[in-house]
Amino acid sequence: xxxxxxxxxxxxxxxxxxxxxxxxxxxxxxxxxxxxxxxxxxxxxxxxxxxxxxxxxxxxxxxxxxxxxxxxxxxxxxxxxxxxxxxxxxxxxxxxxxxxxxxxxxxxxxxxxxxxxxxxxxxxxxxxxxxxxxxxxxxxxxxxxxxxxxxxxxxxxxxxxxxxxxxxxxxxxxxxxxxxxxxxxxxxxxxxxxxxxxxxxxxxxxxxxxxx
Numbered sequence: 153x154x155x156x157x158x159x160x161x162x163x164x165x166x167x168x169x170x171x172x173x174x175x176x177x178x179x180x181x182x183x184x185x186x187x188x189x190x191x192x193x194x195x196x197x198x199x200x201x202x203x204x205x206x207x208x209x210x211x212x213x214x215x216x217x218x219x220x221x222x223x224x225x226x227x228x229x230x231x232x233x234x235x236x237x238x239x240x241x242x243x244x245x246x247x248x249x250x251x252x253x254x255x256x257x258x259x260x261x262x263x264x265x266x267x268x269x270x271x272x273x274x275x276x277x278x279x280x281x282x283x284x285x286x287x288x289x290x291x292x293x294x295x296x297x298x299x300x301x302x303x304x305x306x307x308x309x310x311x312x313x314x315x316x317x318x319x320x321x322x323x324x325x326x327x328x329x330x331x332x333x334x335x336x337x338x339x340x341x342x343x344x345x346x347x348x349x350x351x352x353x354x355x356x357x358x359x360x361x362x363x364x
Contacts, residue, residue: 159334159341159360177214187214193249198223201242205230206274208265219250220259226268269303272344272359279310280348280357289316293327300361307332307362314348314355322353332362340364 164173179187191212198210198221206226213220225231232239243260252258268274275296282292289312297308307330314322333339340363348355 159343163337163341174209175212177212179214190250194221194246197245197249198242201245202231206265206268206271208268208271208273217253218257218259219252220261221246222261222263224263224265226265226271226274228262228264231262267303269299270305270342270361270363272342272361273346275300275310275361276344276346276357276359279359280346280355283348283355283357284350286350289325296359297327297329301329305361306330306364307360309360311358311360312355313358315350315353316355318350318352330362332360334360 175191177187194212195210199207202223202225205228208224208226211222211224213222223231230238231242233241239260239262243255243258246260247255247258250258265271279292279296283289293310293312297310300308307328309326309328309332311324311326313324316323316325332341334341342361342363343359345356345358348357
């Protein structure tokens with residue numbers, strides 16, 4: 153069962169350097185379902201809006217009738233826009249989604265992720281995009297591993313599964329370099345999976361990055 157556990161959820165709350173929770177709030181049984189659905193709508197909108205800015209994570213905190221959203225991106229200038237115009241537009245549309253009474257109840261902060269090569273989400277999305285452009289999968293994966301290792305990662309593992317390179321029979325291929333101890337709780341693992349919708353079919357992309 154070890155290989156079927158999400159590496160992030162497996163470590164959350166057990167070690168000091170575990171990744172923080174993406175949602176931080178408490179709700180009664182009456183409001184829990186509506187808050188959870190609202191978080192999903194916020195993340196879907198932000199993912200679509202900030203895709204070109206290299207969105208790494210969306211952190212949501214809820215207080216008494218107030219919501220704080222922290223966007224961690226690799227290119228914050230795209231999210232903020234000239235004079236903060238893009239950020240104001242994003243804030244207006246998020247107020248309509250959350251149905252808050254005014255813009256004073258919504259606080260949006262933008263943080264910069266300085267090394268995008270160490271984000272499993274950005275690496276996986278880039279690989280998935282390049283696969284849709286029919287680029288050689290082996291060259292794509294090996295260059296991504298090389299960039300991550302040169303940026304300071306202790307180990308990288310990338311798994312592709314599906315109709316790789318347009319093959320008639322689906323298969324699974326693994327590429328790894330360095331150490332990626334998935335069964336050791338002390339190691340900090342960044343993990344993300346996403347699909348690549350190619351002309352031949354669906355290719356799953358999984359990226360594991362060991363940050364030490």
